[in-house]
Amino acid sequence: MCGIVGYIGHRQAAEVILHGLSQVEYRGYDSAGMAVSDGRGMRIIKDVGKLRDIHAKHNFLSLEGGIGLGHTRWSTHGPPCERNAHPHYDCSKKVAVVHNGIIENSRALKAELEKKGHKFTSDTDTEIVAHLIEEELKGKKSSSDSILSAVRSSISRLEGAYALGILVSGEPRLFLARRHAPLIIGKGKKEEMFFASDMAALLGYTRDFVLLNEGDLAALDAKGMQIWSADGSPAVRSPLHVDWTPQMAQKMGHDYFMLKEILEQPLTLAAAVSADVADGVKLLAGAKRPAVVACGTSYYAGLVLQYLLHRQKRTASAYLGSEYASWHTGAEDVVVAISQSGETADTLSAVRLAKKEGAKVLAITNVVGSTLSREADATLYISVGPEVGVVATKTFTGQLAVIYKLAYSLSSNKKGLEELAAMPSQVQQMLDEVHEPVHHLAKLMSKRKNFFFISRGIGWPCALEAALKLKEITYLHAEAYAAGELKHGPISMLEDKVPVIAIAPSGALAPKMESNMRECHARGASIIVLSDDKTILSEGEHSLAMPKVSEDFVPLFYILPLQLLAYYMTIELGRDPDQPRNLAKSVTVE
Ligand code: F6R
Numbered sequence: 391m392c393g394i395v396g397y398i399g400h401r402q403a404a405e406v407i408l409h410g411l412s413q414v415e416y417r418g419y420d421s422a423g424m425a426v427s428d429g430r431g432m433r434i435i436k437d438v439g440k441l442r443d444i445h446a447k448h449n450f451l452s453l454e455g456g457i458g459l460g461h462t463r464w465s466t467h468g469p470p471c472e473r474n475a476h477p478h479y480d481c482s483k484k485v486a487v488v489h490n491g492i493i494e495n496s497r498a499l500k501a502e503l504e505k506k507g508h509k510f511t512s513d514t515d516t517e518i519v520a521h522l523i524e525e526e527l528k529g530k531k532s533s534s535d536s537i538l539s540a541v542r543s544s545i546s547r548l549e550g551a552y553a554l555g556i557l558v559s560g561e562p563r564l565f566l567a568r569r570h571a572p573l574i575i576g577k578g579k580k581e582e583m584f585f586a587s588d589m590a591a592l593l594g595y596t597r598d599f600v601l602l603n604e605g606d607l608a609a610l611d612a613k614g615m616q617i618w619s620a621d622g623s624p625a626v627r628s629p630l631h632v633d634w635t636p637q638m639a640q641k642m643g644h645d646y647f648m649l650k651e652i653l654e655q656p657l658t659l660a661a662a663v664s665a666d667v668a669d670g671v672k673l674l675a676g677a678k679r680p681a682v683v684a685c686g687t688s689y690y691a692g693l694v695l696q697y698l699l700h701r702q703k704r705t706a707s708a709y710l711g712s713e714y715a716s717w718h719t720g721a722e723d724v725v726v727a728i729s730q731s732g733e734t735a736d737t738l739s740a741v742r743l744a745k746k747e748g749a750k751v752l753a754i755t756n757v758v759g760s761t762l763s764r765e766a767d768a769t770l771y772i773s774v775g776p777e778v779g780v781v782a783t784k785t786f787t788g789q790l791a792v793i794y795k796l797a798y799s800l801s802s803n804k805k806g807l808e809e810l811a812a813m814p815s816q817v818q819q820m821l822d823e824v825h826e827p828v829h830h831l832a833k834l835m836s837k838r839k840n841f842f843f844i845s846r847g848i849g850w851p852c853a854l855e856a857a858l859k860l861k862e863i864t865y866l867h868a869e870a871y872a873a874g875e876l877k878h879g880p881i882s883m884l885e886d887k888v889p890v891i892a893i894a895p896s897g898a899l900a901p902k903m904e905s906n907m908r909e910c911h912a913r914g915a916s917i918i919v920l921s922d923d924k925t926i927l928s929e930g931e932h933s934l935a936m937p938k939v940s941e942d943f944v945p946l947f948y949i950l951p952l953q954l955l956a957y958y959m960t961i962e963l964g965r966d967p968d969q970p971r972n973l974a975k976s977v978t979v980e
Pocket residue numbers: 685686687688689728729730731732733734737780781782783858862975976977
């Protein structure tokens with residue numbers, strides 16, 4: 391969601407912040423800004439729009455100094471506009487604050503501060519933090535100690551979620567604090583320190599990080615950091631080195647990250663299938679009531695895990711993170727939480743609830759050091775490298791690969807594990823074969839307005855994911871149904887030439903799928919069929935021949951051409967597949 395970058399050291403802070411923020415642009419934002427201090431005074435530039443446009447208009451690099459912080463904002467409190475963009479400041483413009491998250495008691499605090507004469511210039515919850523610090527400093531001699539204690543007592547009054555960066559004019563340190571929102575410290579090679587909401591922002595400068603714990607407060611100067619835990623006691627947090635390189639987050643000659651990330655799946659799958667799942671097997675082997683929690687695309691991967699566990703006669707229920715509180719029984723003993731970012735607030739709140747009730751948590755994520763990985767009892771990493779496109783592609787198949795490995799290791803299914811190991815090269819071959827036909831199909835389909843995706847059994851989560859991909863980036867209407875459900879209502883929406891995309895592999899479910907396709911055809915729908923079977927393929931007005939794979943692997947295989955279809959339709963429609971409107975890469979609010 392919003393991006394934060396901070397710097398203190400020998401370089402021009404504005405340069406580092408501008409670069410760092412540009413690396414997290416993919417998260418989606420509507421306005422941006424930065425505050426820079428030269429050790430004496432502080433200047434702020436902020437505006438609505440994209441970084442490059444704001445830079446062209448105001449020149450961020452005119453802000454001189456080696457201490458600064460910046461922000462890309464995705465509106466929650468108040469519309470996108472200059473005054474709501476971060477950094478926010480106090481009445482005297484001496485305290486600048488950037489913030490991700492939501493401060494839940496901001497109304498009460500604002501009313502209290504207004505009574506004391508503070509004048510607010512924005513609609514945001516963030517601005518109260520700057521005024522709280524100003525209020526705490528009133529009547530005190532400005533010193534490093536008084537500033538630290540003002541920051542500490544102001545933060546102690548906040549309820550809700552925050553990753554905060556604070557710059558006080560004349561103060562040679564930056565302050566940061568986090569609670570229920572990601573924030574990491576980066577260590578430079580010589581006398582420079584960084585902080586950011588996302589490692590990707592700092593990969594151009596460092597791969598050595600320190601992760602803050604929930605409730606931590608930290609102060610950075612060029613030489614290092616001081617950290618205090620939530621109870622105020624000094625704390626040491628262990629360092630972390632990551633292998634991700636800045637090149638991994640480049641387009642590598644492709645027009646969009648999404649296409650690069652779709653096409654690199656043979657490679658990322660190879661990384662994911664070599665995941666060490668031993669800790670997960672240990673946890674699940676003894677579980678009596680396992681549950682799965684996740685959101686969006688990760689939830690559809692969770693449905694595949696539910697399916698595989700059921701096939702092993704393990705009763706597991708998959709819950710949407712946001713719904714878990716309404717459905718949990720308290721008897722779940724192991725909760726598998728799936729999240730590519732590891733920062734999704736809905737998933738994290740389900741995890742916290744399950745933990746409170748005594749469940750162990752197994753995380754499946756892509757991000758080392760993410761909040762989920764740190765709150766879980768064990769973590770399985772999908773290791774697919776940074777996913778820059780806002781919509782999930784390679785992280786979905788990476789999650790599936792780890793899920794297959796986990797399930798097959800649990801049931802000692804040697805054949806399944808062997809088939810899984812062969813997936814990356816089979817996927818490469820299939821991508822080579824379907825790429826052009828899908829591109830052609832996308833040209834035809836981009837003229838249509840409504841889409842249905844149908845399948846059965848383990849193909850159903852694939853239909854759900856394919857419909858989600860299509861609607862997220864084309865903004866066209868798409869719905870997915872378990873094929874047997876059509877006749878219970880949605881079939882009434884079928885009329886002349888409405889495309890029904892059928893995921894219809896051969897196998898036990900094929901005859902019923904064929905009847906469902908015929909039902910649709912009889913209502914005038916245009917059938918687009920994906921199958922490995924010639925007879926089934928002949929049922930479609932358009933068809934895409936797929937290689938034969940075991941039933942379990944249908945979601946992993948069939949989603950790839952459908953990701954490509956969504957991508958090329960978006961290009962045909964002249965839309966941006968990397969940064970779809972209203973969407974953010976990690977959703978850190980409930
Ligand atoms: C869709 C997409 C979202 C995410 C969802 C959960 O392309 O990316 O539906 O899957 O917001 O995010 P994570 O996996 O980070 O928990």
